[in-house]
Amino acid sequence: MLSKALPEYANSKTAVWWDMDTCPVPDGYDAGRVRPIIEGALKELGYYGPVTITAMGNLKEATAHFLQRLSSTGIVVQHAITDCVGTLIFSDLMEFKSNNLPPATIMLISDKVEEELSFPLGRNQQIRRGYNIVRARSFGGTLSRIEHTADWRWKTLLEAAADSVSQDTTTSYVLRKCSSSSALSSFVCRACKFTGLSVASFTSHLSTEEHKKTMNDQAAPEYVNSKTAVWWDMDTCPVPDGYDARRVRPSIEGALKDLGYCGPITITAMGNLENAHPHVLQGLSSTRILVQHTRRVGAYIFSNLTHFKAHNPPPATIMLISDRVEHLSLCLSLAQQSRYYNLVLARTYTPESMSRLYHTAEWLWQTLLARSQETTSYVLRTCTASGDSASSFFCKSCDFTGLSVTDFTSHLSSEEHKQKEIFISKSSLPNPHDSDEDSDEDSDEESMAKASFN
Numbered sequence: 001m002l003s004k005a006l007p008e009y010a011n012s013k014t015a016v017w018w019d020m021d022t023c024p025v026p027d028g029y030d031a032g033r034v035r036p037i038i039e040g041a042l043k044e045l046g047y048y049g050p051v052t053i054t055a056m057g058n059l060k061e062a063t064a065h066f067l068q069r070l071s072s073t074g075i076v077v078q079h080a081i082t083d084c085v086g087t088l089i090f091s092d093l094m095e096f097k098s099n100n101l102p103p104a105t106i107m108l109i110s111d112k113v114e115e116e117l118s119f120p121l122g123r124n125q126q127i128r129r130g131y132n133i134v135r136a137r138s139f140g141g142t143l144s145r146i147e148h149t150a151d152w153r154w155k156t157l158l159e160a161a162a163d164s165v166s167q168d169t170t171t172s173y174v175l176r177k178c179s180s181s182s183a184l185s186s187f188v189c190r191a192c193k194f195t196g197l198s199v200a201s202f203t204s205h206l207s208t209e210e211h212k213k214t215m216n217d218q219a220a221p222e223y224v225n226s227k228t229a230v231w232w233d234m235d236t237c238p239v240p241d242g243y244d245a246r247r248v249r250p251s252i253e254g255a256l257k258d259l260g261y262c263g264p265i266t267i268t269a270m271g272n273l274e275n276a277h278p279h280v281l282q283g284l285s286s287t288r289i290l291v292q293h294t295r296r297v298g299a300y301i302f303s304n305l306t307h308f309k310a311h312n313p314p315p316a317t318i319m320l321i322s323d324r325v326e327h328l329s330l331c332l333s334l335a336q337q338s339r340y341y342n343l344v345l346a347r348t349y350t351p352e353s354m355s356r357l358y359h360t361a362e363w364l365w366q367t368l369l370a371r372s373q374e375t376t377s378y379v380l381r382t383c384t385a386s387g388d389s390a391s392s393f394f395c396k397s398c399d400f401t402g403l404s405v406t407d408f409t410s411h412l413s414s415e416e417h418k419q420k421e422i423f424i425s426k427s428s429l430p431n432p433h434d435s436d437e438d439s440d441e442d443s444d445e446e447s448m449a450k451a452s453f454n
């Protein structure tokens with residue numbers, strides 16, 4: 001349905017809210033054409049007033065070029081968590097209505113209108129009259145519960161105009177006019193209430209740790225008081241030089257508490273500890289971190305996890321601190337699909353592609369450790385004050401338990417231990433795990449599968 005504009009709306013304002021998550025720009029489509037297309041479609045129906053466009057969506061994957069093209073036509077670009085887009089559009093709408101007396105036109109480009117906005121907006125439209133609604137969505141069909149005067153299919157709208165773009169003087173005129181205007185519109189992160197004045201400052205904001213924190217989900221109610229088991233791969237996420245190892249546990253606990261995880265936390269640290277500094281080992285153990293030596297961290301974490309799951313039915317949270325998580329992702333994702341545990345991650349880098357694993361929070365290891373000294377020292381006090389005895393040390397290769405650091409380090413340098421390591425690397429692994437830290441996924445998966453059947 002596309003009705004012509006009533007006379008009172010012909011020269012009044014039109015405010016457009018465009019939900020890019022449900023009505024995206026197709027791959028390869030020039031984002032700079034969206035505004036001229038929207039304006040062209042409105043003009044065809046007789047809307048000649050000024051048009052403001054706010055584009056909202058999860059911009060995690062958006063390229064700088066895409067943002068630049070949108071913004072160059074004067075579209076206000078806003079990053080928002082997908083689940084919040086409906087709510088944010090509604091609150092923007094209410095604000096628009098209180099700042100702009102009728103008559104005015106509101107254009108909603110979203111598939112969420114029926115589902116999320118029809119109730120509040122339907123009520124509000126009855127009280128505050130004089131706002132004409134037009135809309136676009138990716139599918140039609142259902143009877144709308146919101147009175148509107150035009151309804152476009154999003155794709156048809158984009159395509160129709162694309163065909164005629166060379167001849168269509170309106171489009172190219174608007175395009176020319178917009179891109180020649182020097183002022184770009186700004187970029188807003190609704191999650192952090194950050195405003196960027198350039199694509200560069202905006203994209204760099206989206207990659208900051210501050211911003212990513214807002215993307216971490218708060219603990220769901222069932223995880224607030226349930227257990228959290230942490231496996232920490234010290235080979236890929238080591239304790240930085242000069243860092244007090246006693247601060248590791250409070251840092252991890254603090255980060256988890258920030259998100260509402262308040263249940264008991266066990267931490268298992270593992271890695272090749274043959275050259276670990278006794279200070280570090282002592283520091284970890286004094287805060288009740290279980291310290292374990294192994295040269296096969298990937299496989300070991302996986303078998304530990306399997307063991308943990310067998311003894312701890314859901315709900316429980318699993319935290320993995322490792323740069324090797326993607327190597328484990330196939331096995332883990334299969335396990336998670338049959339029996340779901342809440343998963344949170346920390347690592348020293350941000351992966352470029354989407355993980356096979358679904359997780360609800362992620363930290364950069366170095367940022368997590370850099371939590372403010374005050375917070376950690378408070379937790380530190382309460383930790384060390386608790387009368388708990390220090391945890392023991394374990395050599396996975398020899399099944400050896402050391403009760404003190406000296407005990408443990410002298411075991412790790414013993415001839416017996418060295419022989420055992422040689423034996424293990426010769427007998428149990430198809431490819432010895434010595435120099436190639438970045439061993440390909442297959443061999444890791446293979447050794448994990450082995451480990452899980454042990």
Ligand SMILES: [Zn+2]
Pocket residue numbers: 189190191192193194205206210211212214
């Ligand atoms: Zn942000």
Ligand SMILES: [Zn+2]
Pocket residue numbers: 395396397398399400411412417420
């Ligand atoms: Zn040993």
